[in-house]
Amino acid sequence: MNNIFELKNLCTQVRRDILRMIYYANSGHPGGSLGCTEFFVALYKKIMNYTSNPFKIEGKNEDVFFLSNGHISPVYYSILSRSGFFNIKELYSFRKINSRLQGHPTNHEGLPGIRISSGSLGQGMSVSIGYAISKKLNNDPYLVYSLHGDGELNEGQIWEAILYAGAKKIDNYIATIDYNKKQIDGSTDDVLPMGNLKKKFESFDWEVLEEYEGNNIEKVINILLKAKKKTKKNKPVVIILHTKMGYGVDFMYDNHIWHGKPINKEQLYKSLEKLPETIGDF
Amino acid sequence: MIFNYKYQGLKQTRLGFGDALVKIGENNDKIIALCADLTESLCMTNFSKKFPKRFFQIGIAESNMIGIASGLSINGYIPYTGTFANFSTSRVYDQIRQSVSYSNKNVKICASHSGISLGEDGATHQSLEDIGLMKMLPGMTVINTCDYNQTYEATIAISKYNGPVYLRFGRPEVANFTKKNSFKIGKALLLKEGKDVTIISTGHLVWESIEAANFLLKEGIDCEVINIHTIKPLDEKFILKSVLKTRCLITAEEHNYIGGLGESIAGLLSKKLPTLQYFVAVNDMFGESGKPKELMKKYKITTKDIIKKVNKIFKKKINK
Structure with a gap:
């Protein structure tokens, strides 16, 4: 998929998927999912090289992504299904009994595209580092990507990992921080101010990139391409990606109350009207 | 009468781990060792020197270590992964739960300095709840070895088993007595046949159980001594067979009686063969500083305590 117009349409479709999944489940996390849509579309459609079918959990000789903030599973499931990992129709089963699409992503039920469980926050960077080391041991030139919430950076384990990756020069790895400045209880500045994130990462010996328009697909592609060029230079790479929680749905826009709140039927249709383009709903 | 062991002097169980790690490292280039700043204590130094590219010093960051593994x-x-039992389990429980157990990852969590026999460091470093924590995790195999030989063989055996494992061993020098090729994951080890009382023990209490049984034999009580090194999955058949014969048992372990081997066996027997059981274990308390032997005595997990409980249960059995 090369055309920006097509990618934008796909973003709209992914947002439709997110809203419909959460509506049908009457549960789930729309805010961060909508805010990270461009990131996922860019990553899976323009940046990473991978094989979706057959999915191989070892991920040898392909790029590999880990979602650390597992609660934004709707956007993850949508892009995985629309990249051929599993049938789009399966999105219906999100958060329902006997489903492979658990509330938070897991390999436990064998869903293609997922290599580890996440949900309890702060663990994905350590896993990504371990996996990046395995690629180095294998002389596998492909890269490892991960996504983390900004609220997730409250967790102590993340800082253990940030310290380790910088100190041990894990340079085949690109982490992205979804910097929407919102978490469950309110703004990240109110809950636990994290100060100058860029400087913090720099002082841990990371290569830091920042993109202020994280909901502009072209900008997101460009920053990811730039990040790729910064790899294999003795430093891990992080992208501080400014996004807006609930992007694409006016009444959710930049509002922390939509972190983990489902929508009713009226809200669903109101939202879908704002996002008219469909490639084909599930 | 079978006496299925041979005393071979004193040796640390953790040394069995370190020696075996080098051995499997030589034979399998997929073996990786990670340590959280306790390389010497875990006897991982030889591995780190021999295979520097496959040894990862994580620093004092156990959560990160579990995730990287x-x-x-x-x-x-x-x-x-190698660190003390406390830092291998309770400190990183959620990391193990989500990134290892629920994700079914082939990670071997290896823990030294378990129980109270690490001694002087005191309760912060003594782990008396780790078996319970780990056995509650679905899919986790839980192994507590009793001597150098068994730790050596277990370290090798778990490399050939695909799935998460908790391997628990200790700090001090203890009797080395199990025979070669006597370890199989999930298989009970019969150390002495007997007909009067079954003693089932794990870890450092196994040798004490043998000593107790030998003493009691002279007193006219013929004990069967079984070593359960694999607490999960439990060798149910073997345990039931012995208890069916003796109709009473003592369990012995260096762990809280809540959550330990004794509790697992009580759970089994309550379902399949309700039987009177006495526990030689720590009585729901934290440990403290002291010499290992002093601590074992104070917390009532010695040969003498086993003998006492066997006498008591045997009397109850014959007076029934």
């Missing part, structure tokens, strides 16, 4: 395992590596 999990990530390594996705690509087919077999990571062995």
Whole structure:
């Protein structure tokens, strides 16, 4: 998929998927999912090289992504299904009994595209580092990507990992921080101010990139391409990606109350009207 | 009468881990070792020198260590993490739960300095709840070895088993007595046949159980001594067979009686063969500083305590 117009349409479709999944489940996390849509579309459609079918959990000789903030599973499931990992129709089963699409992503039920469980926050960077080391041991030139919430950076384990990756020069790895400045209880500045994130990462010996328009697909592609060029230079790479929680749905826009709140039927249709383009709903 | 052991002097169980790690490292280039700043204590120094590219010093960051191990395992590596039992389990429980157990990763969590026999460091470093924590995790194999030989063989055996494992061993020098090729994951080890009382023990209490049984034999009580090294999955058949014969048992372990081997066996017997059982274990308390032997005595987990409980249960049995 090369055309920006097509990618934008796909973003709209992914947002439709997110809203419909959460509506049908009457549960789930729309805010961060909508805010990270461009990131996922860019990553899976323009940046990473991978094989979706057959999915191989070892991920040898392909790029590999880990979602650390597992609660934004709707956007993850949508892009995985629309990249051929599993049938789009399966999105219906999100958060329902006997489903492979658990509330938070897991390999436990064998869903293609997922290599580890996440949900309890702060663990994905350590896993990504371990996996990046395995690629180095294998002389596998492909890269490892991960996504983390900004609220997730409250967790102590993340800082253990940030310290380790910088100190041990894990340079085949690109982490992205979804910097929407919102978490469950309110703004990240109110809950636990994290100060100058860029400087913090720099002082841990990371290569830091920042993109202020994280909901502009072209900008997101460009920053990811730039990040790729910064790899294999003795430093891990992080992208501080400014996004807006609930992007694409006016009444959710930049509002922390939509972190983990489902929508009713009226809200669903109101939202879908704002996002008219469909490639084909599930 | 079978006496299925041979005393071979004193040796640390952790040394069995360190020696075996080098051995499997030589034979399998997928073996990785990770340590959280306790390389010497875990006897991982030889591995780190011999295979520097496959040894990862994580620093004092156990959560990160578990996550990195999990990530390594996705690509087919077999990571062995090493730190003290307390920092291997309770400190990183959620990391193990989500990134290892629920994700079914082939990570070997290897823990030294378990129980109270690490001694002087006191309760912060003594782990008396780790078996319970680990056995509650679905899919986790839980092994507590009793001597150098068994730890050596277990360290090798778990490399050939695909799935998460908790391997628990200790700090001090203890009797080395199990025979070669006597360890199989999930298989009870019969150390002495007997007909009057079954003693089932794990870890450092196994040798004490043998000593107790030998003393009691002279007193006219013929004990059967079984070593359960694999607490999960439990060798149910073997336990039931022995208890069916003796109709009473003592369990012995260096762990809280809540959550330990004794509790697992009580759970089994309550379902399949309700039987009177006495526990030689720590009585729901934290440990403290002291010499290992002093601590074992104070917390009532010695040969003498086993003898006492066997006498008591045997009397009850014959007076029934």
